[in-house]
Amino acid sequence: MADLFRDAPIGQIIRYITGNRVLQYPEEKPDFQCPHGYTPNDMTDKKPQPTLSPVSTPSADDRQDSVDPEKAGLEPSEPIVPADRLNHNHQIPSPDRTALERMETSHSILSHTIMEKSRTNPTSNPLSRTTTREALSRAHTRADLEAAFATAAAVTTTTTTTTQTSPLTPLPSHPILPQHTASGQILVDWYTTTDPANPQNWSLTKKSLVSLQICLYTLAVYMGSAIYTPAIGGVMAEFDVGPETALLGLSLYVLAYGIGPLIFSPLSEIPRVGRNPPYMITMGVFVVLLVPSALVGDFAGLMVLRFLQGFFGSPCLATGGASLQDLFSLVKLPYVLCLWAFAATAAPALGPLIAGFSVAVEGWRWAMWELLWLAGPIFLVMLLFLPETSAANILLRRAERLRKLTGDERLMAQSEIDQANLRPKDVAFEALVRPMQLIVVSRDSSMESWGGGLLMMEQMDPAIGFTAGYVALCYGIYYSFFEAFPLVYIERYGFNLGQMGLTFLSIIIGVVISIAIYYAYIYKVVEPEIRKFGLGAPERRLLPAIPASLLMPIGLFIFGWTGSVGHIHWIVSVIGIVIFTMGVFVLMQCIFVYLPLVYPQYAASLFAGNDFARSTVAFAAVMFSRPMYIGMGVGPGTSLLGGLTAACIGGILVLYLYGDKLRARSRFSAK
The missing domain is CATH 1.20.1250 (Growth Hormone; Chain: A;)
Structure with missing residues (x-):
């Protein structure tokens, strides 16, 4: 739970105020030992390779240089899978294989696919557990998708089998050696396949807590649309407008939360930004806007505020699904997406139910106050307990800490290299033109x-x-x-x-x-x-x-x-x-x-x-x-x-x- 609080917005604010002296990451602690491959001595022994490093058992010297997992902030790990045990056939493993063999074969399937593309993308790492969203965005062919699903299915099978045989037995953990680019950069990756910093490796309790916050956030924003409908009669009476005009309070809100994702969703995909800043800033504005919405004295002002509410509440609509993709494998993702969709579908139906009885007694403004009483506590919970889930953002910040620790500027996250060549007009194109182009x-x-x-x-x-x-x-x-x-x-x-x-x-x-x-x-x-x-x-x-x-x-x-x-x-x-x-x-x-x-x-x-x-x-x-x-x-x-x-x-x-x-x-x- 300490990591959860540290990675939440309030934890990051405290770290900023104290100059990172409290709530430190493992790389910032005095007793931290760099995993093998990240120290200058490790790097001088290996020439930068433009292709994938082979998956092999560490040598005796490597094992002597290995770090204490506890001091590195890692879970105890086992040796890397021997290369001679990998099967490079493009087939899903047969049911009679052990769970570990299925996972090894799935990694080899992904390795084979990536090695075919290593000439054009030499930085790919077959042993790195990327997020679901990354797996989809990097899939250019059907073979890529097959490999990603094979890995997800095997990991899921391994988890299920291990839980059934011995619930207390942890999954095998294998070190991940950093990859080298053709230009000499060392790509910062997860330290092991069970690295606790990887959102895909979080405990079910932690994933459930994060998912619950995303669902509640979505519930509040979607409820904000239809909670206005019982208030339409009161708005008509107070501002002397017709029913079609009064309906603008609902329709403008709905229109605005369709426009917002075109801007906020691409922002959350920028590794330097991540998921949390768009969430927290816009949700904070959403909550604040509810106060003048309940006190406004003219109809035009109410309509402007309703539009702004929908606009600033919109990040959860598209980015909420992205956050869940950060957490869950391709195989298990449909289950949690159903729950998120339940929140989005049920919320407009709950709005008239919640406001219907109160508005009849207290007046139309009561609907806005009720939405504030719902959204305000949700915002506070997110402030305290919503960690960053973007793998690109997490690895970028890890790379910065490792550069500060080792003084080696070659240590970079893949996202830093990608962003270096990204032009502002490309971001604008993907945000504003690409969605319309596709449709x-x-x-x-x-x-x-x-x-x-x-x-x-x-x-x-x-x-x-x-x-x-x-x-x-x-x-x-x-x-x-x-x-x-x-x-x-x-x-x-x-x-x-x-x-x-x-x-x-x-x-x-x-x-x-x-x-x-x-x-x-x-x-x-x-x-x-x-x-x-x-x-x-x-x-x-x-x-x-x-x-x-x-x-x-x-x-x-x-x-x-x-x-x-x-x-x-x-x-x-x-x-x-x-x-x-x-x-x-x-x-x-x-x-x-x-x-x-x-x-x-x-x-x-x-x-x-x-x-x-x-x-x-x-x-x-x-x-x-x-x-x-x-x-x-x-x-x-x-x-x-x-x-x-x-x-x-x-x-x-x-x-x-x-x-x-x-x-x-x-x-x-x-x-």
């Missing part, structure tokens, strides 16, 4: 020289374009419920604001059922397939999306035509919402797993563009849904939306059946 057009050669001429558009990448449109449609329908529910449950069934808020619990029930089904599918089908046959075609991840796409129009038709007549019990329409939510949740999980497997290099830009697209559609849906439902009626209006979702069923089937052919034509997909 709207396929890459043209002129796009690579952004700023040097006109951008020539080609045909749309069908997989990216369709999934972005489908997800945006689902998101827009979801936010249209905040206009449909009052028309159905207040006007038709005579509910009050608080009772109407209770109907949003149907969304949470639908998500809980979906998670149970999806977890069972991953555990019983996906994981065994990966271990036995390898990654397989990405389209396999879309299999649950086919029945899920059928549930969406069914749920919408049930809600629309039972809720609009008034004489059918209200529970029937609520069941329709449960069915619709189940379909949406499973569909979005499938799509968000599918896209990074097809376009691993552009996963971050894809999600940023997807966030912007669905938030823009949701913004429009909030504005047009009320006139649509009033003009057409709830039944026909919902049927129109249900018809659109029914039309999208064919698109999912096309992706599932012909996705391999579409990938072959795409300029972005991993070949």
Whole structure:
């Protein structure tokens, strides 16, 4: 827990104030011994190699020079895996191998793939446990993805087997020798495969605590959108505006948290910045803005504040998933992403429930105070207990400490070398242009020289374009419920604001059922397939999306035509919402797993563009849904939306059946 507090924002502030004299890292302590390969004496014995160092057993001299693991801040380790025990076949190990052999073979698979590319990327280290996000961003081919998943599957199998045989037995730990670049730099890496500084090696308790904070952060921001809906009547009365104008308080918030990730998400990918500064600075501003939002005296000021709230609350939308990717392996990541998605989906449904009863008694401003009471404590918990999870940032700061300790300027993190050649316009391109480019057009050669001429558009990448449109449609329908529910449950069934808020619990029930089904599918089908046959075609991840796409129009038709007549019990329409939510949740999980497997290099830009697209559609849906439902009626209006979702069923089937052919034509997909 001491490390957790040290790495949290408050710990870093204390270190800065005290000049790093308290809450020190192992490299800053007087009794620290550099691991083998990082001291000048170690480096003079080895000439810089432009290729990968062989994975071999340390010599007797090396073992004499090895450091005391406790003094180096490491866990006790075993010798490096002998080279003659590595199997360089591109096959997933058979089930009868031991867990350790499976892990060794998986490392050799990754080594073989990287050595094929060592001429162009001589700094790759096959024994280094990179994060899930790094594994995806560095995957240029299907072979890269297969290797990454093989390693993740083997490590997961090793963990499971070790826990089952002896829960107290730690996993084997192997030293990692630093790699040398062609220009003579020594790349700072994890000291061992079980280095406690690596977020992938943190204990389950620590990972769970970090994940819980990310989920609560997401919950507060997403709840901030719909918590405004019970306050709309009070805003209309106090500022003398119509319902469509008052709805801007919801729609502007949703639009803003789609724009924010285009700026804040790329910032968090800069190693010098990391995840925590964008989180803490923007979350702090978000909390502060809630105070004037509850006290504002004019409508225009309230709308500006609502937009700013959504904008500064947005980093959790895209970067929250990145933080979870920092922590969990490719095999286990879908489990925790489901929980994060649960927070994002349930939060807008909880907003009307929480504010519905209080606003009716205390007035519309009470909704803003309630959001402050939720977001404020979450911000304080993050300040005290949210450690940095970006591996690039952690290794960069380790390299700085080692340079200070040894005086050797050749010690550098890979991210420092990468950033040295990065131009500001490249950062701007990836942040602002790439997400839109991926969604709207396929890459043209002129796009690579952004700023040097006109951008020539080609045909749309069908997989990216369709999934972005489908997800945006689902998101827009979801936010249209905040206009449909009052028309159905207040006007038709005579509910009050608080009772109407209770109907949003149907969304949470639908998500809980979906998670149970999806977890069972991953555990019983996906994981065994990966271990036995390898990654397989990405389209396999879309299999649950086919029945899920059928549930969406069914749920919408049930809600629309039972809720609009008034004489059918209200529970029937609520069941329709449960069915619709189940379909949406499973569909979005499938799509968000599918896209990074097809376009691993552009996963971050894809999600940023997807966030912007669905938030823009949701913004429009909030504005047009009320006139649509009033003009057409709830039944026909919902049927129109249900018809659109029914039309999208064919698109999912096309992706599932012909996705391999579409990938072959795409300029972005991993070949």
